[in-house]
Amino acid sequence: MPITTTSTKNNKTKDKILKVSTVLFSKLGYKGASVRKIASEVGIRESALYNHFENKEEIFLEVAKGIFSSPFSLEHEEVAELAARGKPFLQKFTMQYKMLTFDKGNEDMFRLLMIELFQNKELRAQFMQEFHAKNIKVLSEAFFIMMQNSLIHSSDPMLVAYEYISTLFYIRLQITLMRFDSNSTDSISTQFEKHVEFFWESIKV
Amino acid sequence: MPITTTSTKNNKTKDKILKVSTVLFSKLGYKGASVRKIASEVGIRESALYNHFENKEEIFLEVAKGIFSSPFSLEHEEVAELAARGKPFLQKFTMQYKMLTFDKGNEDMFRLLMIELFQNKELRAQFMQEFHAKNIKVLSEAFFIMMQNSLIHSSDPMLVAYEYISTLFYIRLQITLMRFDSNSTDSISTQFEKHVEFFWESIKV
C-alpha cells in the first residue's frame, strides 16, 4: 500500500485541474488564465473547481511549486569526481541544463517563471536563490577543484561560475522564446555544446 | 523654429498620460495597468483619456516604441577604430550597456519588455532582432577586426559575440530585478567591469 504525500485519494479531477492550469498559467500568466478558462478546459464549471481548491491562488501556488523542483541532481560526490577531470564536468552539467531546456514540463515552468517574474516578489527571491545562487554554488565548487588540480587558470571561482551560467541562461531563454512561437531552434541547437568548447578553451591552462 | 515629429501642439496632458502609462505598464504589465489607474494617476477621468488616444492599445504601442529606441550609438567608424585597439572597445561597449541598465527610462523599458515578452509576439520578434541580432552584429564585427589584428585568438566572431552579450544580458536582468525590489546592487555593481576583464583575459592572444 503505497503512501503518496499528495493523498492517496481518487483525485483524477484535481490532477487534471493542475495539468490544465500549468499549461494555461505558463501561456497566459496568472491574470490571463481565468478560472473559467481553466474550468472549461478541464471540462467542468467554475464552481466545481472550488471543490478541489480554496481559490485561484491555491491552484497557482500548487503549480508554481514545480518551478524550482527540477531534478537537477548532480550529487556532491559526483561533482567532485567530475570536476577533478575538468571538461567532463562542464559537459555533464551543460547537457543536464540542455535537457531541462527542452523538457516539456520544465519548459512550461521556465516560461511561467519568466512571465510572472516581475509580478511576484516571492518568485523573484526564489529565482535569485534557486536558479542563480544554487547554480553558482555548484559551479564555483567545481571550478575551485579544477584550479586546485591546475586544470584551469587560477582566479575567482565565483566569477568564473557567473560567466558560465549567464550564457546557459541566455541560451535557454532564447530557445524557450523560439519554441513558444513554434520557430525552429536549428540555428541555436548546438549553442550549448559550442559554449562548453569555447569556455573550456578559454579557461584551461 | 524647431519642428518636432510628435506634433507641435499643446499636448501637455497627452505627454503626462504617456509618462504615467510608462511607469504603470512597466510595473504592472499591460493587463495590470487599467485605464482607470492610468487616468487617476494623471488626475483625470477615464473618459478623458479617449480625447487623446483611440484606445488602451494605442497608448501601449506609443509607450512600447521606447523599448528599442535606446540611443545605443557606437558609430560604425568608432567601432572599427576602437576594435582595432582591442580591449578599449569592450570597455566602451560595456560601459554603454551598463549606463542603459541603470538609466531610469531604459530600466522601465527593459522591465516592460521582460514583463510582456511572453505575452506579445511582436515584442518577441523585436527582442530577437533589436536586442539580440543587432548587438551580435556590432560585437562580431569588432571581434573580427581584433582577430585580423591578431589581438585575440582566431575563432568564430559570432560565437564570441554570443558569449559576450549573454553575460551582459544576465547582469542586466539581475540588476533590474534587484532594483525593482529596491534591493542594493552592491554585490553585483562591478560585475560589468569584471566581465570585461575576465573575457579579455580569456580571448587575448
Place this chain on the structure above:
DNA sequence: CTAATATATGAACAAGTGTTCTTTTGTCTA
C-alpha cells in the same frame, strides 16, 4: 465679447472577473 473648438465630466454599457450559494447528480458503503 462671441462663437467655435478642445477637453473634461459623470453616468452608463456590456462583458469579464473571482467567488459563493443552493440544488442536482453520481458513487461508494452499510
Place this chain on the structure above:
DNA sequence: TAGACAAAAGAACACTTGTTCATATATTAG
C-alpha cells in the same frame, strides 16, 4: 436497497474591465 458523502451544475453576487455618449467646462480664434 437505502443512506451518506463527494463532486457537479447553474444561477447569482459584487466588482472590475474597456469603451461610449451626452453634457458641461475651459481655451482659443475671429
